[in-house]
Amino acid sequence: MFSNNPPLTPPLIREGDNRMAYVGRFAPSPTGPLHFGSLITAVASYCDAKAHQGRWLVRIEDTDIPRIYPGSEAHILRALDAFEFEPDSAIIFQKDRLELYEKVIQQLRQQGQVYACQCTRKMLGSNHIYQDTCRHLNLAFEHQAIRLKVEDVTICFDDRLQGRHCSELKKDLGDFVLKRRDGIINYQLAVVVDDYLQGMTHVVRGADLLDNTERQIYLGQLLGYPRLSYLHLPLAMNDQGQKLSKQNLAQALNLQQAPLLLKQALQALGQLPVDMDRPAHMLEQAVAQWDIARIPHTTQLQGHYV
Numbered sequence: 001m002f003s004n005n006p007p008l009t010p011p012l013i014r015e016g017d018n019r020m021a022y023v024g025r026f027a028p029s030p031t032g033p034l035h036f037g038s039l040i041t042a043v044a045s046y047c048d049a050k051a052h053q054g055r056w057l058v059r060i061e062d063t064d065i066p067r068i069y070p071g072s073e074a075h076i077l078r079a080l081d082a083f084e085f086e087p088d089s090a091i092i093f094q095k096d097r098l099e100l101y102e103k104v105i106q107q108l109r110q111q112g113q114v115y116a117c118q119c120t121r122k123m124l125g126s127n128h129i130y131q132d133t134c135r136h137l138n139l140a141f142e143h144q145a146i147r148l149k150v151e152d153v154t155i156c157f158d159d160r161l162q163g164r165h166c167s168e169l170k171k172d173l174g175d176f177v178l179k180r181r182d183g184i185i186n187y188q189l190a191v192v193v194d195d196y197l198q199g200m201t202h203v204v205r206g207a208d209l210l211d212n213t214e215r216q217i218y219l220g221q222l223l224g225y226p227r228l229s230y231l232h233l234p235l236a237m238n239d240q241g242q243k244l245s246k247q248n249l250a251q252a253l254n255l256q257q258a259p260l261l262l263k264q265a266l267q268a269l270g271q272l273p274v275d276m277d278r279p280a281h282m283l284e285q286a287v288a289q290w291d292i293a294r295i296p297h298t299t300q301l302q303g304h305y306v
């Protein structure tokens, strides 16, 4: 049998078998300094991992170079120190892993699951769901966006806090971009590949990412990756009813006040109070008392934060 097809790109192999029952992570994007909302995610992901005798990793999601805010990466690293969080492995930076994401795009290309797309944001206008304009054009891949073909399927998952969540992929989400025209790797792709390669089993993150989860599950399925467990935390809102973010002028965490902020984050998560102490001891107590049943089962926290 002879074939002119190029050799297939082998799927990425993660190191070793994943025998850990629990590997979790905190994966901030350096688009601004850490704020109280990010602290809630860091604390919850850490306590949940440690309460399950798991490992907790930190990954800096810095593929979207134009959105990186100068100095915020350094602030994140200083904050991790100030709160005495100890990741169980060296921190990884996605900007150092672009080759891996390219390999996965190649794999999907060989599986016939992606296509090049020349539509600009302007051409798409207010259409949030892609209408497949380029799906059958067979455009060359160079200097174009790369989109994933989604099938007409429904993906559901049982969030540990938010309950069952489903999307009809084609109707609700449409074919989505994995790599932008400017070469930037999209968050959806990088997150799925790294969660797999880092042996992740559990994701604990903000409810603003709930609607991304079905896309990530679908992409993971196409790549043959195991499914993760998800817990989406309620978001801290400001007095305008907006989630805390740099765009909404959330205050950078004041690292001089780590113990107080830690206490407040645990309170926002509905946990039993911990004694004021050095952060490492407060975290230890928080892990011992950790109870997800006490976290408000909503997507937004009551009260206002800054």
Ligand code: GLU
Pocket (backbone or CB within 6 Å): 027, 028, 029, 061, 191, 204, 205, 206, 209
């Ligand atoms: N990097 C994302 C963010 O900061 C979080 C990604 C994730 O937890 O999946 O919003």
